[in-house]
Amino acid sequence: MTDPLNIYLVILCAVAATYIWRLAGVLLAKKIDPEGEVFIWLGCVAYALLAGLMARVMIYPVGMLAESSLLDRLLAMAAGFALFILLKRNFMAATMVSTVCFYLLFRFTP
């Protein structure tokens, strides 16, 4: 068996691997006109990526969330969306209701 990696070395590499994206963004942004079409397109790309990430977390979760069923998660989100539309885009109410629904479904369904 090989020696386990030093956790601090792992953290250093992980931190660098993340910060490089933030830094690259800051440097690239110099060339982008906030009134221009490229800016609008990049905004769409960023939002689409984040929506894809959240949908992935809901549909194919990793870790403990994977212990709940897909149906529980989808039903809870549907309840939240219904309230979101009913209360004219009240996202906090929608978040709270869907989380409570999710908790109850997860706790009390087999």
Next chain:
Amino acid sequence: MSLSPEPVEISSTSATHIIRGAKAGMSVPAFMVFVGMIGFGSLAKSQGVSLFATLLTGAGIYGLPGQVAMLELYATGASLLVITIAVAMANMRFLPMSVVLMPLFDPADKLYRWRFLSVQVMSINSWTHMLQVASDMPKSARLGFFTGFGLSCFTLGMCGAVTGWLLAGTLSVEMTVALIFLNPAYFIFLFCCNRNINVLCSLALGALLGPPLYQFSPDWGLPLCGLIAGTSGYLLCRKK
């Protein structure tokens, strides 16, 4: 008191913007980061990572998917190269996010030279919020506001990591899973508040394409999803 009014005016203005941002962040957004980091803290403790290393990871990476990828791969004994690449892929979203964020700020702002540090407190929360409120404030006020807002979330996030580390194993499974669910649910509803038709199209397409593309390639699925869905959303709903 009026010996040097101008510099005092400028620096106090920056401080005012930072404080205003910090106050705005110190409510629901910071609470959400707090809750998200609880799960991370518990995971770190369960894998035998010290509190100090947990905080260092949370503060240094400050992006949950990358933090979780790092811990999980470290626990399985993956090589340093594999861990580094996995973390980079998991947090790649920060590139388009910071490219979109930076042009909102004023290069003449005194804080502008600190943007390399400010960008460290960029999370989905502070980014989304900044994009939503940017048009309501002068360009010179934005970086201060963003930094304050981000610092609020960051600070509570670190408190969340400590809380999770200390509470590991004491919360019921149902409660822990519900807390994990809270975060993506919050972001999904927060995104849906957007009123820009291009963004709404991109969000819908991204949500549809994200899961199948992830199945197709866990590493490249998300960047691909951003490019395909974002470009389609941009082109489909473009107003002439």
